[in-house]
Amino acid sequence: MSSDRAPEPAGTDPVARARALQPLIRESADEAERERRLPARVAEAMAKAGLYRVAAPEEFQGGACDPATQVRSIEAVAEADGSAGWNLMIGIESFGLLSVGFPRARELFADPMAVVCSSTAAVGVAERVAGGFRVTGRWPFVSGCHNSHYFAGVTAVYENGGPVPGEPGRYAIAAREQIEILDTWHVSGLRGSGSHDVRLEGVFVPTENTLALVPGAFGSRDHSSPVARIPSGSRLAYNKVGVALGIARHALDAFVELASGKVPRFTASKLCERPDAQRALAGAEARLRGARAFVLEAVAGLWDAVVSGRDYSLREKALLQIACCDAVLACAEAVDSVCLAAGTSANPNDSPLERPARDVRVIRQHVTVGPQHLEDAGRVLLGLEAQGLMLKILA
Secondary structure, three states: OOOOOOOOOOOOOHHHHHHHOHHHHHHHHHHHHHHOOOOHHHHHHHHHOOHHHOOOOHHHOOOOOOHHHHHHHHHHHHHHOHHHHHHHHHHHHHHHHHHHHOOOHHHHOOOOOOOEEEEEEEEEEEEEEOOEEEEEEEEEEEOOHHHOOEEEEEEEEEEOOEEOOOOOOEEEEEEHHHOEEEOOOOOOOOHHHOOEEEEEEEEEEEHHHEEEOOOOOOOOOOOOOHHHHOOHHHHHHHHHHHHHHHHHHHHHHHHHHHHHHOOOOOOOOOHHHOHHHHHHHHHHHHHHHHHHHHHHHHHHHHHHHHHHOOOOOHHHHHHHHHHHHHHHHHHHHHHHHHHHHHHHHHOOOOOOOHHHHHHHHHHOOOOOOOOOHHHHHHHHHOOOOOOOHHHHHOO
16 A cells, blocks of 8 residues: 555546546456456556545545435446446445444545455454454355455454353454455456455454444444445445446447447348347347446435435435335346347457446345345335335344
């Protein structure tokens, strides 16, 4: 890290800053795919542009940006490369959550070039010792771990070899040199995201570098910053959509370029002149743009509520969850539609459609935006009590 490399002025539009990085991200995408990790120059450029901190409160060098700006910033990066968009999304969420409740955040993350990765996909052990904890565990899906300066992992508190009854879990924050990255990310979709496993073995973490996972740890309705008043479940859902939207936009634009020049086998006309291609693109645009509009409408309502201090109802949270779950499905459907219309031209490794087709499917599988949440959201709209992770546990 180098503290003299400050981000761009916070007053400039983060979406414009993200778009300005698209050439670099596109140039680096093949390397990311090959190395199964984001090139350091891309992570550094996003840090210098202040993009990782758009969801952090201003007092933590954050942009305190509204959810729509967060989504659109991620979308702009993901248009250039889905894996880069995914890395940015994880960094935004990590900073946005930790800077709210973590007492040492301002000091620990003072360097504006610092990048944070995290994982909630497993629970490690934090054995209480004098002054802190000895942390042991293995966490999967730690996107961007190679380019991060800190890792935050969920732990259960132990004492004398056993769990402490009634003790809340803790986020333990370790420096990059304290973690071991395991080469586990051998996948097809989002291959360049570097979402490897991270392991800690008896690493000492002082108490002040941990965050107790109690209600309000990641923000509350009483926080001074509006971004910290956004329900954590909603925060974890809408930014995933930004990645999917960017990937789908890239695919549809690539299809237009392909269709303008391709003459399918056994025909004399270009692909763009075929009714099935025209119908596929029209349907894909309608599905993508409609889903995007629903998400932006839902997050605008959320922002209006937190800024004005109005109570954000469970029904509104359910509608936002529906918008997010449906949007990632819409993105996958839109990409599938144009890939089908492109025929075999979508299959080669060097096809501009091949990678988006793989990448977009990963997002709809994520636990925060998977289709399984639609049922619970529907329950809420019908006046029943929420039962699931996103609307009840992370409300």
